[in-house]
Amino acid sequence: MPKKLNSNKKILICLASIFVLATALLLANLISMITFPVSQSSQEVHVNSFELHFLAVNKSQNELSAKALASDYQPIGAGGFIWKEGDYYYVASSAYQNKNDATLVQTNLKNSEIESEIFSVKFKDFSVSGNFENDEKKVLQKALTIAYISYQNLYDIAISLDTGVYNETSARLAVNAVNSSISMAFDDYQTLFSENDNKIFKKIESSLKNIQRISTALCSGVKLSDKQTYSSLIKYRYLEILNEYMHLIND
DSSP states (O other): OOHHHHHHHHOOOOOOOOHHHHHHHHHHHHHHHHOOEEEEEEEEEEOEEEEEEEEEEESSSSHHHHHHHHHHHGGOOOOOEEEEETTTTEEEEEEEHHHHHHHHHHHHHHTOOOEEEEEEEEEOOOOEOOOOHHHHHHHHHHHHHHHHHHHHHHHHHHHHHHHHHSSSHHHHHHHHHHHHHHHHHHHHHHHHHHTOOOOOHHHHHHHHHHHHHHHHHHHHTTOOSSTOOHHHHHHHHHHHHHHHHHHHOOO
């Protein structure tokens, strides 16, 4: 095949891959808005509660001990994020919407002689009241749901990478698309609400800023441990984003 035709074929394949990734992320966003509904009126934007099922590969009542263990599991694809629940610090591998998915992975780990534990986390509903114009409601809705939407998208990317649907290059392109969505949500929020000195609006702005920081760190690809896989890094960052959302609704 002539070099020029071969080069053009590679370009077309690359463009097609990018189109597929962008379409997948768009569909994930639309699905997330159905599974994670937000009721709106001129007086309130309300985000419904949801529950996720975490798979932990270890736990400790001492945070430093848990952190010391995390890097041992990151080379095999576990996120290794330290999640505090009750009196324990869990070395969380990943989080699942469907408990059966968590159970399946737990069984696979057990077959590899790795013990794990499933614990469920309830994220309570959250409301912001005020007199909002339509554009303000849309932007505020996006700001309040971006953590969950980003988790869903990053979860899908990690699964696609683990199962060979994506290679690392495709996964990085998809991660960059998620980062763009987060940055857009943050920029839109700042445009409409940065001058609002109400405590809750400042709290949301701070949370969005932290989520953008986490997403940017993921895009940089910098590992948290020497042998950490890229799949592990994606899981770590989406668990970190969920933790940031938990702080927003509970603090």
